[in-house]
Amino acid sequence: MRARLVEPRAAARKDDEFKWQATSMANKNQWATWEKVGLQPTLALTDLDLTWTDPRVSGLDIIGAVSSIEMERTIDGASTLTIKVKDPFKTIFSQAAKRYVPHVLTPAERRAAVAQKYKAKEVDEGWEPMLRPDLRGQPCEVRLNGARFRLVKVGASYAANEATLTFEDIIIYLLKRIVGERRASRRQVTRAQFVLSQLREVKLIKPPFICPELLVRQPVETSTPAQNKTQVSTTSGGSGGGGGFSPNAKIYGMDGNGARYEITGDCRRNAETVMRAADKITSDQRARIALVEACNIENHWSNSAVHNDADSEGILQVRRGMHGANATNIDWCVGRFLNGPSWTGAQGGKGAVALAKAFPSWSEGKIAQTIQGSAFPSRYDKSKPAAVELLRAWGGAGGTAEGAATSYDVEYSVAYQFARDKDESAYTSIKRLADEVAWRFFVVGSAVYYMSEEQLYNRRIRYTFKPGDLAVLDLTFDCDWGQPVSECTVTVALDRWGAPPGCVVELQGWEVPDGRWLVKSIRRDWFKPIAEVTLVQPGKAAMEPAEEKASRTVTTPGGAQASGGAITGSDAAEKAWQAAQIVSGWNTTYSQPRRNEQRQGGYMDCSSGVSKVLDMAGIPIPQPLRPNAPVSGQYTSWGEAGPGQTFTIMCNGGHIWIRWHNKPMWRFDTGGGSGGKLWPTARSIGGFVQRHWRGC
Secondary structure (H helix, E strand, O other): OOOEEEOOOOOOOHHHHOOEEEOOHHHHHHHHHHHOOOOOOOOOHHHOEEEEOOOOOOOOOOHHHEEEEEEEEEOOOOOEEEEEEEOOOOOOOHHHHOOOOOOOOOHHHHHHHHHOOOOHHHEOOOOOEOOOOOOOOOOEEEEEOOEEEEEEEEEEEOOOOEEEEEEEEHHHHHHOOOEOOEEEEOOOOOHHHHHHHHHOOOOOOOOOEEOOOOOOOOOEOOOOOOOOEEEEEEOOOOEOOEOOOOOOOOOEEEOOOOOEEEOOHHHHHHHHHHHHHHHHHOOEHHHHHHHHHHHHHHOOOOOOOOOOOOOEEOOOOEEHHHHHHHHHOHHHHHHHHHHOOOOOOHHHHOOHHHHHHHOOOOOHHHHHHHHHOOOOOOHHHHOHHHHHHHHHHHOOOOOOEOOOOEEEEEEEEEOOEEEEOOOOEHHHHHHHHHHHOOEEEEEEOOEEEEEEHHHHHOOOEEEEEOOOOOOEEEEEEEOOOOOOOOEEEEEEEHHHOOOOOOOEEEEOOOOOOOEEEEEEEEEEEOOOOEEEEEEEOOOOOOOEOOOEEEEEEEEEOOOOOHHHOOOOOOOHHHHHHHHHHHHHOOOOEEOOOOOOOOOOOOEEOHHHHHHHHHHHOOOOOOOOOOOOOOOHHHHHHOOEEOOOOOEEEEEOOOOEEEEEOOOOOOEEEEEOOEEEEEEOOOOOOOOOEEEEOOOO
């Protein structure tokens, strides 16, 4: 069999840690020996090398007492060797025990043990001190053709004066004794690499690791992206399972110049129709904001037939010549805007929901522009503060009613990790990881295989059996196409057999079972030249599990609107990010403020802009904002030193800005005459002191 070995390197990083190396001729010879372990036609008792692993204990001289030996090699778990021994005088383990004298308690130790009766584990029922256990469990192993099997179980029959010793692959034996938590992100390593990392914890031996797809990332099950999916419940306001405007609440839109206007009368009823239609389609907040921005700008929530451009009309100014009466059908327009196909056909005609998922760094205004194709693309983003405010006023899946407390159940994806639990052994972990994707983990001699049944099945055919073949003594099969796996059992003469578990054989001329089969296991009696071989049809490898979804509840108290500075979020970091988005939409002009208030359409400098974001998030700032009093230098001792997890305040005596981490915008900063807004571009952090707020 041709094989490829993984040669681990002591000091390596990432993918370079795993290096393929062609098998040398010496390795091929060793491989042939491993494949033939226990498959020789005749085996004598002298082929057994049964010994204690501790060199201080003499070898076990039990050859004359052996009554039977059975061996099973398999790809289903550990290969085993079972030896039955006549032991009428119970001398087998005494050979080890007699070399060790259990520690006997001194009189002083005995008195101390009796005095501490509450420590029941140290005394027996009669309150006599218990002796320490002797070494009758000292490891014992069998060595056979370069393969080693460790003693894992002892059984006995008193009437028959017989002991049954069960041995299994030493590699699996050692893996079962490695316990402790271990984790790795699927974004950093493959499943096979994580399995190999556990195998490398075995220090006694370093087995070759055969895995053709060690560095290949397997397909992952598809799932709906979790980011931006928000379900919102309210404590007041709303209507049933959806949302609703409180009867006395005022709602506002915002035009392309950033001027607010009240939505009343028919326009208010149109807004209710838009939001009810959106409730039926999606809870994606960015898609909803883009929709409200478009309604703010296109026709100021009017659904009239007035043509603002050519034959466009209705709430989203859809072309009547192309879409007829649908141009003023609000439900139809909302459906096309959110789900597509869009009027412009840009980006494949995707709707706002698909665009928000495909382009997480896009602003809501860019999403709206891609669908609407306006001649004034910058106007949509200018109306975002009013769009956020309207969604909150609506409640339900879109926000909260005015004055209502809001609880957001935010769903998000958790990065998938390969894991070994703290009470789980390395072998149990590896076997579970293999079973999850329908792969096989097994040992051949002193080499470890980890690959899918499909990979094993596609290797070269080792034997082809036909009726009348002298190697076949019997054949039974159970081909049930209603079951996931069919099996075939062949009794073979070992002098004509040499294929170990994991190999491929072919049946020809047997009609129903004809075709390729995978050798699952081989069972034999040590003293007979025949073996029972179990063949299986391979199962299909499973895909990598999708990332798990989790949710967290974030709450904001009622009574405040976006323009007033109340920000949603379960922690200060999230509130600061939302505050930065709102302040960015105010389109302030750069100048030192002349009053202790920054508002949409007003003035800001770098320190007042950053301070306003933090203040809106409920994070303490160095001092109240005062006219002509820059505070950027005071932030150099604010909070805690170093970068934060979500954002970092970058400051010195002359300037201050916010660096965002893992957000679609890189920084909140002044520039281009702006008094502070979000920028997607990076800037140098040299010369700035880095500070952060605890937990942020």
